[in-house]
Amino acid sequence: MENSMVMGLDIGSTWTKGALFSFSTDGPATLLTRLQIATPIENLYHGFSKIKKGLMCEVGTQPVPCYVTSSARGGLKVAAIGVVPDLTLSVAKQTVMNAGGKITASFSYKMTGFEKARLEEIQPDIIFLAGGTDGGNEAIILHNAQQLATLSSEGIILYAGNAKLQERVCRILNKKELRITENIMPEVGTLNLEPAREAIRDLFLSRLIDGKGLSVIQAEITGEVRPTPRAMLDLVEAMDRYCPEMGEFCLLDPGGATTDVYSCAVGTPNESGTILKGLTEPRIKRSVEGDLGLRVSAVPCVEAGNGYLAERMQEMELSKQDLDDWVTKATQHPEGLPETNEEKMADTLLAEVCVREAAGRHAGRMAETLTAQGKVILQRGKDLRSVRRVFLTGGYLSRLTEATLLHCAFNRLNTPLEEAPLWPAESEYYTDKDYLFPLLAAALPGNPKVCAATAIANARPL
Amino acid sequence: MRPDTLVLGVIGADCHSVGNKVLDVFLTDAGFNVVNLGVMVGQDEFIDAAIESDAGAILVSSLYGHGEMDCDGLRERCIERGLDNILLYVGGALVVGKTDFNDVIKQFTAMGFDRVFPPTVDLNEAAGLLKKDMTRFILKRA
Numbered sequence: 001m002e003n004s005m006v007m008g009l010d011i012g013s014t015w016t017k018g019a020l021f022s023f024s025t026d027g028p029a030t031l032l033t034r035l036q037i038a039t040p041i042e043n044l045y046h047g048f049s050k051i052k053k054g055l056m057c058e059v060g061t062q063p064v065p066c067y068v069t070s071s072a073r074g075g076l077k078v079a080a081i082g083v084v085p086d087l088t089l090s091v092a093k094q095t096v097m098n099a100g101g102k103i104t105a106s107f108s109y110k111m112t113g114f115e116k117a118r119l120e121e122i123q124p125d126i127i128f129l130a131g132g133t134d135g136g137n138e139a140i141i142l143h144n145a146q147q148l149a150t151l152s153s154e155g156i157i158l159y160a161g162n163a164k165l166q167e168r169v170c171r172i173l174n175k176k177e178l179r180i181t182e183n184i185m186p187e188v189g190t191l192n193l194e195p196a197r198e199a200i201r202d203l204f205l206s207r208l209i210d211g212k213g214l215s216v217i218q219a220e221i222t223g224e225v226r227p228t229p230r231a232m233l234d235l236v237e238a239m240d241r242y243c244p245e246m247g248e249f250c251l252l253d254p255g256g257a258t259t260d261v262y263s264c265a266v267g268t269p270n271e272s273g274t275i276l277k278g279l280t281e282p283r284i285k286r287s288v289e290g291d292l293g294l295r296v297s298a299v300p301c302v303e304a305g306n307g308y309l310a311e312r313m314q315e316m317e318l319s320k321q322d323l324d325d326w327v328t329k330a331t332q333h334p335e336g337l338p339e340t341n342e343e344k345m346a347d348t349l350l351a352e353v354c355v356r357e358a359a360g361r362h363a364g365r366m367a368e369t370l371t372a373q374g375k376v377i378l379q380r381g382k383d384l385r386s387v388r389r390v391f392l393t394g395g396y397l398s399r400l401t402e403a404t405l406l407h408c409a410f411n412r413l414n415t416p417l418e419e420a421p422l423w424p425a426e427s428e429y430y431t432d433k434d435y436l437f438p439l440l441a442a443a444l445p446g447n448p449k450v451c452a453a454t455a456i457a458n459a460r461p462l
Numbered sequence: 463m464r465p466d467t468l469v470l471g472v473i474g475a476d477c478h479s480v481g482n483k484v485l486d487v488f489l490t491d492a493g494f495n496v497v498n499l500g501v502m503v504g505q506d507e508f509i510d511a512a513i514e515s516d517a518g519a520i521l522v523s524s525l526y527g528h529g530e531m532d533c534d535g536l537r538e539r540c541i542e543r544g545l546d547n548i549l550l551y552v553g554g555a556l557v558v559g560k561t562d563f564n565d566v567i568k569q570f571t572a573m574g575f576d577r578v579f580p581p582t583v584d585l586n587e588a589a590g591l592l593k594k595d596m597t598r599f600i601l602k603r604a
Contacts, residue, residue, distance in 0.1 A: 084510040136515040371475035372526040
């Protein structure tokens with residue numbers, strides 16, 4: 001077969017970017033052109049059509065499949081409701097983040113009137129109602145459904161709790177727009193995320209895409225507009241499936257508003273004598289940190305990195321004023337790049353905080369306990385220490401030429417007061433040098449195998 | 463609450479796992495829906511699982527002699543977290559030394575446990591009691 005061309009476009013909240021690839025039957029694709037412009041927030045179609053026309057110049061008249069993803073509107077706003085914070089609420093949050101949503105509120109046990117008022121205030125796109133194992137808790141879930149029945153909000157309610165209550169929940173919420181899917185935790189400790197993830201993705205397509213020109217874009221592309229974060233997870237899954245020789249890996253993606261971390265690793269205890277506590281996390285896990293980002297989320301990022309930042313600023317001789325100035329500038333003009341030396345240092349420090357904090361929250365933890373039978377190690381979450389490859393993407397990390405920043409950020413993860421996060425100890429770093437991952441994720445439906453191979457071939461070891 | 467669902471686990475820093483597996487298999491065969499949390503289970507983990515699964519009983523095992531310390535306050539914690547009437551069973555090698563088992567029963571009953579079992583017990587008998595207790599408890603509440 002001859003080479004065929006495919007376009008992948010991503011409409012982000014800051015940048016609209018696109019790439020034209022030449023796909024071969026086997027092996028990685030060749031990048032023909034890559035274009036990028038600031039996203040015109042008021043009409044996304046303008047940005048889309050400029051990039052598409054630009055790419056079409058290279059093609060001529062032949063039709064080329066064009067795949068599009070979007071995270072515009074700042075992603076999906078989701079409120080998660082569960083029963084117990086450590087069980088169904090925790091699983092609900094994980095499901096939402098896996099599906100590319102952003103948690104804007106979360107509630108456990110019986111919802112109060114105040115909590116209902118909070119939902120009315122934030123107006124989430126989706127209200128994710130979970131709780132109970134199949135045949136398990138009824139009282140709390142039915143109470144919460146009753147609360148939602150009288151809610152004045154446009155949000156769609158997605159029910160993914162106790163399957164035995166589906167009909168009753170339907171009846172209670174018959175005046176609301178409601179979708180029902182399988183329970184995310186059918187038994188205590190058993191997770192079933194995929195059906196709910198799929199349902200969130202479908203909601204994104206059917207409902208949330210309207211407005212600001214996305215529906216016009218829909219008419220000019222192959223397939224449907226997909227949510228960027230979900231598409232990125234699809235790319236990670238494809239890298240895992242089609243390139244198994246690569247082994248387990250992680251991916252770090254700090255952006256302007258969130259920092260996303262993916263791990264593709266089993267992460268169960270390596271040594272005997274280690275006991276896994278809490279929920280078993282999925283082999284392919286994605287976490288989204290809404291308070292860690294280099295632009296829109298620069299202010300909360302500084303708060304999150306407080307102690308670490310103070311130490312690093314002293315070493316780099318950067319004043320608090322310089323940092324604050326850059327944070328203000330970055331928040332107001334997210335498309336701007338740092339110019340002065342101080343600005344560059346501040347930008348670097350924010351990136352360090354993003355990867356350090358996000359990786360620390362993504363990875364599991366270990367603690368030693370003395371028992372009558374001797375020393376026992378308790379593990380919560382995933383042990384990623386034996387992972388050897390970490391991929392880096394996002395505007396900042398894709399430009400890296402050396403790994404100093406990562407060594408700085410990760411060598412200090414073991415502060416004595418914390419239980420150490422189980423992040424890869426001695427990994428090799430690979431940077432997405434042409435910043436193609438989101439565009440390959442967009443083009444994925446064209447040929448997942450080629451896109452996965454291209455992502456890996458394009459990554460440069462640091 | 464469901465009369466067939468129970469939460470099972472070994473409490474505290476206790477890693478004796480064999481008896482736990484035996485109980486799981488036996489009680490499942492006896493027709494119970496067993497939510498087994500395994501070894502080294504904290505009080506809140508028992509309660510979390512009982513809330514999510516709407517369990518009618520929590521069965522606590524302790525085999526390393528620190529049962530008294532680990533189990534103290536479980537009833538109060540259940541009430542605090544909304545499980546007002548859940549059935550609490552405890553069994554195993556609950557205390558160290560040669561304490562008269564009647565004293566052990568008294569001690570654990572005072573803590574709020576509905577039944578207290580010694581290290582050796584006929585499981586058929588225990589399962590029979592459990593069925594009876596759970597049905598009675600749930601009928602009473604309904």
